[in-house]
Amino acid sequence: MQFYGYFRSSSAYRCRIAFNLKGLEYDFTSVHLRRGGGQQKTPEYRAMNPQALVPTLVNGDLTLIQSMAILEWLEDTYPEPAILPADKDKRAQVRAFANIIACDVHPLQNLRVLQYLGDEFGADQAAKDAWCQRWITDGLMACEDLLAKQSHGSAFCFGETPGLADICLVPQVFSAGRFGVDLAAMPRVTAVYEACQALSAFANAAPGKQPDAEE
Amino acid sequence: MQFYGYFRSSSAYRCRIAFNLKGLEYDFTSVHLRRGGGQQKTPEYRAMNPQALVPTLVNGDLTLIQSMAILEWLEDTYPEPAILPADKDKRAQVRAFANIIACDVHPLQNLRVLQYLGDEFGADQAAKDAWCQRWITDGLMACEDLLAKQSHGSAFCFGETPGLADICLVPQVFSAGRFGVDLAAMPRVTAVYEACQALSAFANAAPGKQPDAEE
Numbered sequence: 001m002q003f004y005g006y007f008r009s010s011s012a013y014r015c016r017i018a019f020n021l022k023g024l025e026y027d028f029t030s031v032h033l034r035r036g037g038g039q040q041k042t043p044e045y046r047a048m049n050p051q052a053l054v055p056t057l058v059n060g061d062l063t064l065i066q067s068m069a070i071l072e073w074l075e076d077t078y079p080e081p082a083i084l085p086a087d088k089d090k091r092a093q094v095r096a097f098a099n100i101i102a103c104d105v106h107p108l109q110n111l112r113v114l115q116y117l118g119d120e121f122g123a124d125q126a127a128k129d130a131w132c133q134r135w136i137t138d139g140l141m142a143c144e145d146l147l148a149k150q151s152h153g154s155a156f157c158f159g160e161t162p163g164l165a166d167i168c169l170v171p172q173v174f175s176a177g178r179f180g181v182d183l184a185a186m187p188r189v190t191a192v193y194e195a196c197q198a199l200s201a202f203a204n205a206a207p208g209k210q211p212d213a214e215e
Numbered sequence: 216m217q218f219y220g221y222f223r224s225s226s227a228y229r230c231r232i233a234f235n236l237k238g239l240e241y242d243f244t245s246v247h248l249r250r251g252g253g254q255q256k257t258p259e260y261r262a263m264n265p266q267a268l269v270p271t272l273v274n275g276d277l278t279l280i281q282s283m284a285i286l287e288w289l290e291d292t293y294p295e296p297a298i299l300p301a302d303k304d305k306r307a308q309v310r311a312f313a314n315i316i317a318c319d320v321h322p323l324q325n326l327r328v329l330q331y332l333g334d335e336f337g338a339d340q341a342a343k344d345a346w347c348q349r350w351i352t353d354g355l356m357a358c359e360d361l362l363a364k365q366s367h368g369s370a371f372c373f374g375e376t377p378g379l380a381d382i383c384l385v386p387q388v389f390s391a392g393r394f395g396v397d398l399a400a401m402p403r404v405t406a407v408y409e410a411c412q413a414l415s416a417f418a419n420a421a422p423g424k425q426p427d428a429e430e
Contacts, residue, residue: 050360051315051353062304068283068318069311076303088291089277096284100266103283103318104325113323116349121336134331138266145265 001026002058004048006033007210010106011067012055013171016210018071020201021162022078030212031056033111053110068102071164083163094158097146098168105139105172108132109179132179140176140189143169147188155195162196170196174207216241217273219263221248222425225321226282227270228386231425233286235416236377237293245427248326268325283317286379298378309373312361313383320354320387323347324394347394355391355404358384362403370410377411385411389422 003019003026005012019026031054032039039045040052049056049065057064057073064070075083085091107113109132117123117131147157157165173193176183183190196202207213218234218241220227234241246269247254254260255267264271264280272279272288279285290298300306322328324347332338332346362372372380388408391398398405411417422428 050357051319053319062307064307064311066311066314066318068314069307072310073303073307076306088288091291092277092279092284092288095287096279096281099281099283099317102314103281103322104266104268107318107322108328110319112353116346117336120342120345121332121338123336127335130335131331138327142265 002029003027004029004031004045004054004056004058005210006031006054007207007213009033009054010171010175011053011102013174013205013207014067014167015055015057015070015074016205017167017170017202018074018083020205021081021083021167022074024074024078028211030210032212068098071167075164081161083167085158085163090158093146094163094165097143097157097165100139100142100146101168101172105135106175108135109175129179133181136172136176136179136181140172140181140183140186144186144189147192155192157192162199162202166192166196166202169193170202217244218242219244219246219260219269219271219273220425221246221269222422222428224248224269225386225390226268226317228389228420228422229282229382230270230272230285230289231420232382232385232417233289233298235420236296236298236382237289239289239293243426245425247427283313286382290379296376298382300373300378305373308361309378309380312358312372312380315354315357315361316383316387320350321390323350324390344394348396351387351391351394351396355387355396355398355401359401359404362407370407372407377414377417381407381411381417384408385417 001024003015005015005028031045033054040054046052048058048063051065055067055070057070064073071083084094114128117128123131150158152159154160156162157169169189170193173183173189216239218230220230220243246260248269255269261267263273263278266280270282270285272285279288286298299309329343332343338346365373367374369375371377372384384404385408388404
């Protein structure tokens with residue numbers, strides 16, 4: 001299994017957590033998003049990933065893009081330990097929580113989007129940070145509300161073991177720190193983040209621990 | 216089954232197509248995104264959907280947000296006719312295609328995002344249209360590339376019957392028209408759109424045919 005990612009990519013981070021939770025080995029290739037005009041834009045990489053985004057997973061004849069599709073494929077291919085509940089209603093709740101982040105938060109803070117804000121609207125770093133803070137705060141507050149409706153008393157989003165919701169939440173909270181988001185109003189989000197960080201599957205997936213990590 | 220949506224919402228449109236393909240009846244409540252400061256922002260609606268976005272599905276005790284989670288739940292609950300392939304590798308490819316649109320295109324053209332561009336960056340309608348054109352073109356060109364790799368010769372994205380990829384593609388192509396996107400370089404995307412529009416499940420889900428439709 002070949003995995004093309006970048007240490008700082010939130011969507012690659014998700015996949016790394018899932019690999020670790022499921023105990024899967026993979027060959028990693030770093031796709032440096034800023035070096036040489038962006039290694040994701042080479043014809044070779046675009047042949048695998050027509051969006052010129054990370055991550056990409058290659059397994060035999062299968063070339064798969066989009067982190068949420070990769071995570072579902074990992075679950076379908078290596079079902080144990082499960083990252084989705086067996087009950088279909090609970091599974092849907094977990095997917096909804098994960099998609100708050102995967103659809104309505106993370107894509108708005110992507111490198112190409114921030115570059116557009118700078119190039120076309122003259123946004124400086126402070127304006128880019130304010131942009132990211134707005135969408136991250138909106139999304140994580142919705143996550144906080146959903147966690148408040150849970151009554152399982154577990155350390156994780158939806159039960160006794162970490163799953164897809166936690167896999168998406170942790171990289172987003174990490175990224176919130178980079179953009180200076182105030183998490184004071186989100187005690188449940190923060191508690192899940194800390195509980196996950198205590199697990200090696202999450203801790204070892206952190207950007208700073210990857211072979212392509214930089215300061 | 217209660218469905219809260221808005222005629223012009225691309226994510227509500229996806230759900231309507233799936234309801235129709237699966238032959239499901241539902242009670243519709245319109246949540247007008249512009250009237251009265253936005254009906255999605257009322258405390259009553261936020262209690263169901265903490266993101267204050269459409270759509271929301273309510274089925275007995277289950278309150279479900281996020282269109283992609285709703286679509287997966289519909290598939291899990293009403294498996295026939297299927298909108299995802301039985302083969303796990305093909306299923307992953309379909310989800311990846313759908314997520315190009317659901318993650319990397321549609322959220323960038325959401326009403327709240329366009330309002331932010333106007334309020335904070337002084338973007339006028341032409342600048343907002345250019346923003347939408349950029350992300351829609353990027354995403355649909357990636358879809359075109361993925362369709363070019365298919366060799367099934369069918370009218371739909373991934374086979375003889377329409378599925379999740381088509382369900383996401385059609386509302387996005389419809390929306391591309393609203394924002395003046397040039398689709399000339401995307402003959403496969405355009406052909407799938409036209410094939411889908413010939414089916415009543417798609418045609419009847421169009422924004423202009425909904426009870427809350429406006430000019």
